Amino acid sequence: MKPVRKAIVPAAGMGTRFLPATKAIPKEMLPIVNKPSIQLIVEEAAASGIEDVILVTGRGKTDIVDHFDAHPSLEDSLRRAGKEALLQEVVRPSKLVRISCVRQQRPLGLGHAILCAQHLIGDEPFAVFLPDDLVDAPRPCARQLMDVWERTGKSVVALMEVPREDVANYGIAAGPRAADDDRIVTIETLIEKPRIDEAPSTLAVVGRYVLDPAIFQHLRHTNPGRGDEIQLTDALARMLGHEGLLGWLFEGERFDAGDVAGYLLANLNWARKQPRLWRTVQAWVAARS
Ligand code: UTP
Numbered sequence: 398m399k400p401v402r403k404a405i406v407p408a409a410g411m412g413t414r415f416l417p418a419t420k421a422i423p424k425e426m427l428p429i430v431n432k433p434s435i436q437l438i439v440e441e442a443a444a445s446g447i448e449d450v451i452l453v454t455g456r457g458k459t460d461i462v463d464h465f466d467a468h469p470s471l472e473d474s475l476r477r478a479g480k481e482a483l484l485q486e487v488v489r490p491s492k493l494v495r496i497s498c499v500r501q502q503r504p505l506g507l508g509h510a511i512l513c514a515q516h517l518i519g520d521e522p523f524a525v526f527l528p529d530d531l532v533d534a535p536r537p538c539a540r541q542l543m544d545v546w547e548r549t550g551k552s553v554v555a556l557m558e559v560p561r562e563d564v565a566n567y568g569i570a571a572g573p574r575a576a577d578d579d580r581i582v583t584i585e586t587l588i589e590k591p592r593i594d595e596a597p598s599t600l601a602v603v604g605r606y607v608l609d610p611a612i613f614q615h616l617r618h619t620n621p622g623r624g625d626e627i628q629l630t631d632a633l634a635r636m637l638g639h640e641g642l643l644g645w646l647f648e649g650e651r652f653d654a655g656d657v658a659g660y661l662l663a664n665l666n667w668a669r670k671q672p673r674l675w676r677t678v679q680a681w682v683a684a685r686s
Contacts, residue, residue: 398550401543401607403517404447404524406438407510409455409501414656423458424655425528430667430674434654435461436490437667438528443493445540447524450494451517453510455501465496506626508616515613522546525629527604529656531663534649542607545581545645552612552636555605556582556644557651565590567601568630570644582644584637589623589630600644602630603651611640 412424419427425435442450454461468487475484501513511525524539532538538555545553556570568589575581586597606629615635622628636642652666653659669675 398547399521401522401524401546402447403449403451403521404442404526404539405451405453405511405514405518406435406442406526406528407453407501407507408435408458408461408528409453409504409510410507411504412655415660421457423454423461425458426460426464427654427660429531429654429660429663430671433461433464434531434663435528436464437531438526439465439490439493439496441532441537441539442524442526445524445537445543447494447539449517450496451514452496452498453501453513454498455504462496462498465490465493467491504626506621506624506628508619508627508629508632511629512613512616512627518610518613520610522552522607522609525604525606525608529654530604531652531654532603532605532647532649533652533666534647536648538605538647538649538651539607541647542605542645545643546607549581549643551641551643552609552633553607553643553645554584554633555603555647556600557603557647558599559601561593561596561599564593564596564599564601567603568633569596569598570600570602571597572644580646582646584642584644587630587634587637587642589628600646602633602644603647605647606633609636609640612636615639 408425412419415424426433429437439450452461471487472484497517499513501510542553569591570584570587572583572585612632615632619627619632622631633642652663654663668678
């Protein structure tokens with residue numbers, strides 16, 4: 398079985414939930430504490446063993462690519478000033494993985510964004526990271542999925558339980574648990590953003606996938622669906638009767654950083670990892686409660 402070495406990070410969406418902040422700044426560059434959220438994603442990819450990350454970007458998104466490039470004049474200036482720790486932080490993003498970039502000329506949907514990277518993936522399995530979904534986990538979420546791929550040779554998506562009233566915000570999957578591992582679901586039904594009364598379960602797909610390259614054929618045969626966009630979920634549903642699709646109930650906590658409330662919570666979660674900063678937050682809260 399071929400190993401998973403490459404990942405696609407689709408980042409060409411409009412970010413309308415974050416306007417006006419995203420009028421001129423890509424939402425993936427909004428910071429979680431002091432790192433752009435896209436850096437947390439690429440750090441997860443590197444920690445999972447991914448070697449190549451393909452960023453799918455569009456108009457107004459070039460800052461994302463610059464963030465993962467070297468910045469010789471800034472690096473020289475920090476070096477001359479003896480600011481070694483800051484220098485390491487500045488250099489770090491350019492050393493994590495090999496970065497390539499493809500453009501999606503029109504935002505025709507997540508499925509279409511993935512098709513835009515097909516020529517850089519070739520005939521290999523690959524991971525997909527949706528940059529809105531930040532996952533804080535003891536073992537990187539993508540690594541968990543890659544382990545399932547290595548054990549089973551089947552495409553696998555990350556799943557989590559959501560409240561029934563939230564099902565209309567997600568792709569919802571249903572199917573039996575594997576006899577030997579109750580975190581694995583053999584997906585039999587998959588519906589993009591169902592109404593509450595249509596939802597086959599409360600198991601939501603979140604933004605980590607490991608996919609067989611057969612998905613590209615399914616994407617090519619997928620017509621625009623919800624929102625008139627080519628939906629990845631619809632192409633995944635086409636895999637059910639062919640190559641098959643697993644779900645993995647991942648270990649870890651997921652934050653929707655594409656939504657204002659989720660973004661604030663993600664900032665608090667990552668602030669908590671810095672004791673001095675967290676004491677400042679706690680003191681601020683204590684003074685007001
Ligand atoms: P979303 O629909 O959640 O992201 O797409 P969005 O369009 O940026 O955000 P809102 O809803 O308007 O606030 C999920 C992921 O797919 C990417 C987005 O960048 C996001 O990472 N995407 C979506 C594309 O790359 N291209 C598209 O045409 C659509």
